[in-house]
Amino acid sequence: DTAVSQTPKYLVTQMGNDKSIKCEQNLGHDTMYWYKQDSKKFLKIMFSYNNKELIINETVPNRFSPKSPDKAHLNLHINSLELGDSAVYFCASSLTDSHGYTFGSGTRLTVV
Amino acid sequence: KQEVTQIPAALSVPEGENLVLNCSFTDSAIYNLQWFRQDPGKGLTSLLLIQSSQREQTSGRLNASLDKSSGRSTLYIAASQPGDSATYLCAVKDGGATNKLIFGTGTLLAVQP
Numbered sequence: 001d002t003a004v005s006q007t008p009k010y011l012v013t014q015m016g017n018d019k020s021i022k023c024e025q026n027l028g029h030d031t032m033y034w035y036k037q038d039s040k041k042f043l044k045i046m047f048s049y050n051n052k053e054l055i056i057n058e059t060v061p062n063r064f065s066p067k068s069p070d071k072a073h074l075n076l077h078i079n080s081l082e083l084g085d086s087a088v089y090f091c092a093s094s095l096t097d098s099h100g101y102t103f104g105s106g107t108r109l110t111v112v
Numbered sequence: 113k114q115e116v117t118q119i120p121a122a123l124s125v126p127e128g129e130n131l132v133l134n135c136s137f138t139d140s141a142i143y144n145l146q147w148f149r150q151d152p153g154k155g156l157t158s159l160l161l162i163q164s165s166q167r168e169q170t171s172g173r174l175n176a177s178l179d180k181s182s183g184r185s186t187l188y189i190a191a192s193q194p195g196d197s198a199t200y201l202c203a204v205k206d207g208g209a210t211n212k213l214i215f216g217t218g219t220l221l222a223v224q225p
Contacts, residue, residue: 031211033213041150041199043201045214048211056212090156100146100158101203101213103156106154
């Protein structure tokens with residue numbers, strides 16, 4: 001009965017590969033997000049989708065492409081992975097302006 | 113542009129002490145403020161959510177206050193325990209069109225037994 005679930009939990013891949021991270025929420029929230037946590041543990045928003053519509057794109061390289069097939073899912077596809085993409089990626093969801101966010105447990109991506 | 117700062121960056125206290133973590137933000141036009149804890153290698157656990165119209169929220173040994181006009185929030189932890197050791201993150205939900213959640217830099221807390 002996990003609220004926000006991400007897969008995989010760990011991902012190790014070589015430079016140049018293409019990979020995807022999946023996220024699903026069962027909270028009935030209408031907005032989903034992707035955040036990146038860098039090596040200094042700072043969390044920064046990447047994308048936000050509201051009811052399958054892209055709301056926020058924080059100047060993320062276009063190698064990153066989010067896809068929201070429905071409001072319960074927000075997947076992140078990354079093309080041509082680079083060493084600097086190594087980080088922990090968190091998915092989150094929220095309901096309305098006044099509600100808080102619920103985060104997934106994160107996906108640790110290591111590019112070698 | 114909203115910026116969120118947390119002081120101190122790291123804190124070590126003996127078990128049983130009461131402590132205060134600080135969070136400041138530059139733009140008072142926020143929807144709400146949320147405190148999270150993050151254990152090493154884990155995700156974020158929401159601790160308290162304060163709406164912009166509220167002054168404080170309490171949950172167990174935790175009390176969070178919000179002074180929107182001065183751009184400050186504090187997280188008070190009473191009678192600290194070793195299990196409280198974690199990184200504490202403050203985040204504000206921006207009042208702009210995008211309603212982004214903007215995080216602070218975090219406070220790494222170590223409670224010594």
